Amino acid sequence: MTGAERPRRRGPYAKTAARREQIIDEAYRLFSLKGYHASSLRDVATAAGMSQSNLQHHFAGKEELLLAVLARRDELRGGDLPGDEGASFERHIVAQAKANESVPGLIALYSVLAAEATTEGHPARDYFLERYETLQAEYTAEFEALRRAGRLRDGVDPAIAATTVVALWEGIQLRWLYTPDAIDASATLRAYLELVLTA
Amino acid sequence: MTGAERPRRRGPYAKTAARREQIIDEAYRLFSLKGYHASSLRDVATAAGMSQSNLQHHFAGKEELLLAVLARRDELRGGDLPGDEGASFERHIVAQAKANESVPGLIALYSVLAAEATTEGHPARDYFLERYETLQAEYTAEFEALRRAGRLRDGVDPAIAATTVVALWEGIQLRWLYTPDAIDASATLRAYLELVLTA
DNA sequence: GTCTATACGATGATAGAC
DNA sequence: GTCTATCATCGTATAGAC
Numbered sequence: 227m228t229g230a231e232r233p234r235r236r237g238p239y240a241k242t243a244a245r246r247e248q249i250i251d252e253a254y255r256l257f258s259l260k261g262y263h264a265s266s267l268r269d270v271a272t273a274a275g276m277s278q279s280n281l282q283h284h285f286a287g288k289e290e291l292l293l294a295v296l297a298r299r300d301e302l303r304g305g306d307l308p309g310d311e312g313a314s315f316e317r318h319i320v321a322q323a324k325a326n327e328s329v330p331g332l333i334a335l336y337s338v339l340a341a342e343a344t345t346e347g348h349p350a351r352d353y354f355l356e357r358y359e360t361l362q363a364e365y366t367a368e369f370e371a372l373r374r375a376g377r378l379r380d381g382v383d384p385a386i387a388a389t390t391v392v393a394l395w396e397g398i399q400l401r402w403l404y405t406p407d408a409i410d411a412s413a414t415l416r417a418y419l420e421l422v423l424t425a
Numbered sequence: 426m427t428g429a430e431r432p433r434r435r436g437p438y439a440k441t442a443a444r445r446e447q448i449i450d451e452a453y454r455l456f457s458l459k460g461y462h463a464s465s466l467r468d469v470a471t472a473a474g475m476s477q478s479n480l481q482h483h484f485a486g487k488e489e490l491l492l493a494v495l496a497r498r499d500e501l502r503g504g505d506l507p508g509d510e511g512a513s514f515e516r517h518i519v520a521q522a523k524a525n526e527s528v529p530g531l532i533a534l535y536s537v538l539a540a541e542a543t544t545e546g547h548p549a550r551d552y553f554l555e556r557y558e559t560l561q562a563e564y565t566a567e568f569e570a571l572r573r574a575g576r577l578r579d580g581v582d583p584a585i586a587a588t589t590v591v592a593l594w595e596g597i598q599l600r601w602l603y604t605p606d607a608i609d610a611s612a613t614l615r616a617y618l619e620l621v622l623t624a
Numbered sequence: 625g626t627c628t629a630t631a632c633g634a635t636g637a638t639a640g641a642c
Numbered sequence: 643g644t645c646t647a648t649c650a651t652c653g654t655a656t657a658g659a660c
Binding site for chain 2: 261263264334337338340341342344345351354355358379382383386389390392393394395396397398400401403404405409413414417418421422
């Protein structure tokens with residue numbers, strides 16, 4: 227019970243954390259490549275160089291692994307657009323949509339999960355509920371700021387515009403997954419923003 | 426080989442057809458309620474009052490059953506809006522979106538499948554590819570007609586408007602599945618149409 | 625043609641030894 | 643922390659009764 231007997235916190239914990247990161251890396255890669263349902267825990271475990279049971283020692287179930295992958299996705303997404311702090315709202319959105327085209331597997335994963343998770347009791351349901359709430363609040367604030375700047379077209383409701391941008395974005399990405407050559411996601415988003423904003 | 430020896434076509438075939446309809450009914454109900462992946466063939470078979478093996482005598486695999494359910498969906502959808510032949514394009518879309526709110530399970534099924542089917546080799550992929558192509562052509566033609574009538578706002582591309590309506594529609598339905606009380610799907614669609622159309 | 629019974633490989637999950 | 647062993651359930655396939 228003395229302090230000397232207590233293991234150093236950076237020891238085993240660091241290894242466990244590293245092991246978790248390693249698993250998430252492989253799960254992220256496989257989920258993005260083949261999809262969530264098509265990837266088995268044994269596949270992920272083998273890719274990470276361990277047994278399936280050992281993987282489940284770090285992640286209680288496939289659901290928990292899925293949530294970890296989604297969290298990883300958000301981290302990576304934040305780094306997609308370095309140095310656009312001063313960029314305008316519409317430029318930010320269009321640029322982000324453009325950047326998404328470089329990770330189709332990730333978009334596919336996100337789209338499928340967003341639809342799957344509508345089911346009551348789905349492990350990722352809370353994730354998407356929170357995400358939509360955050361996006362709705364952020365975008366509504368942006369459109370309200372634009373209205374104060376006199377750049378929002380008369381008669382346009384900021385909240386409805388925010389809902390429209392989010393819904394249109396997800397819908398257009400789905401279309402893009404089917405026919406990437408026939409759909410220009412960022413251009414379609416830009417067209418809506420140009421319709422709703424002035425000068 | 427004579428005509429007299431040939432069995433009456435309405436006999437066994439009629440029973441088979443009825444059996445198929447019965448299976449589709451239950452599959453439709455379960456898929457809408459719990460989703461495609463979460464519903465097993467054994468569940469569907471039990472609900473239809475038969476063994477799983479017998480179900481597979483009528484439908485070679487789960488994929489074939491899925492396509493039959495999708496076809497059933499289109500039949501039901503056609504009857505959702507009786508007598509709107511003379512309705513305008515925007516009224517038709519808004520009314521259809523409104524009608525969809527009465528069948529949430531159906532919307533959930535459609536949304537999940539639309540995302541799932543982006544995967545290469547998914548049984549429903551061709552269904553959605555065809556559907557999107559048809560909708561894109563129909564809506565583009567509608568917007569072009571509106572432009573000829575002088576009702577399309579200057580600078581709006583009919584094809585992009587068509588893509589936007591389809592994408593926005595699917596995206597807004599997804600949002601509606603999460604928070605039905607917070608999202609007014611038909612009002613959001615109407616807002617876009619009012620933005621892009623005049624008088 | 626219609627149906628039941630049975631078995632196969634793969635999956636997500638769990639228990640317990642070391 | 644890592645493993646082997648085991649389990650119920652999944653989609654699928656086949657054999658055979660009526």
